[in-house]
Amino acid sequence: MMIVVMDVAPEVRILEDDDELAETAAGTIVDLATSAVAQRGRFSVALAGGATPRATYERLARPPLSELMPWARTYVFFGDERGVPPDHPDSNYGMAYRALLSKVPIPPRQIFRIPGEAADPESVATDYARTLAEEMKVRRGDVPRLDLVLLGLGIDGHTASLFPGSPVLKEVFRTVAAVHAAAAVIPQRFTLTFPVLNAAACVIFLVSGSVKAKVVKAALAEGAATLPAGMVRPTDGRLVWLLDRGAAALLPRAAGG
Numbered sequence: 001m002m003i004v005v006m007d008v009a010p011e012v013r014i015l016e017d018d019d020e021l022a023e024t025a026a027g028t029i030v031d032l033a034t035s036a037v038a039q040r041g042r043f044s045v046a047l048a049g050g051a052t053p054r055a056t057y058e059r060l061a062r063p064p065l066s067e068l069m070p071w072a073r074t075y076v077f078f079g080d081e082r083g084v085p086p087d088h089p090d091s092n093y094g095m096a097y098r099a100l101l102s103k104v105p106i107p108p109r110q111i112f113r114i115p116g117e118a119a120d121p122e123s124v125a126t127d128y129a130r131t132l133a134e135e136m137k138v139r140r141g142d143v144p145r146l147d148l149v150l151l152g153l154g155i156d157g158h159t160a161s162l163f164p165g166s167p168v169l170k171e172v173f174r175t176v177a178a179v180h181a182a183a184a185v186i187p188q189r190f191t192l193t194f195p196v197l198n199a200a201a202c203v204i205f206l207v208s209g210s211v212k213a214k215v216v217k218a219a220l221a222e223g224a225a226t227l228p229a230g231m232v233r234p235t236d237g238r239l240v241w242l243l244d245r246g247a248a249a250l251l252p253r254a255a256g257g
């Protein structure tokens, strides 16, 4: 059997500002959710953390988009989490809950938080991997195919909690890993690994601000596989970069319109 690894070309869209970025991202999520439910009866998404996605979540929580989302058929996972309780200001779940999940009619049993506050990080990772497999109805050892993974980008090129130089970058079996990121404000982290990110039907990077322009250029450059964000290459799915003008400032003119 010959396996062909499709290296999809990233779709780069440059939006005027982070307002238009949020609007476009939220609209794209509704479109992907609607078609996933039409085709498979459900929509599975891994939410991103950090600050950038908040405006997108707030847009999704408001009409008209909130009324177009198939919430009853939507399953929410998290791309990564910090080692903090859900009510901590740095909790990715906490941010998503306040900006979106507490405001829309999604069944609570379809929201799968990573319990970052739990005592034993390795158990958190293995338990979440089991939850992901069970909810995505994949056999043990198989990699679940999420409909959508949302990601952010750190100025060091990290994405989710996949940091430069981390041994987890080489992970090929585990779908979820506990990570100690010495450079991060909250070093204890939990993250989906590349096998899951690159098995997704669609991955969307949300990046805004000129402070990210240098790393965006590096991550989209040929052979960017030295940066974690550059290693996100869905094998059989879409790769979309939604950027505002600031984040796209150093990209060649031709990129993204």
Ligand code: 6PG
Residues within 6 Å of the ligand: 048, 049, 050, 051, 052, 053, 080, 081, 082, 092, 151, 152, 153, 154, 158, 159, 160, 161
């Ligand atoms: C996290 C995120 C991380 C984030 C980037 C960008 O938990 O920190 O998942 O990967 O996306 O650090 O963060 P900002 O959007 O806040 O710039």
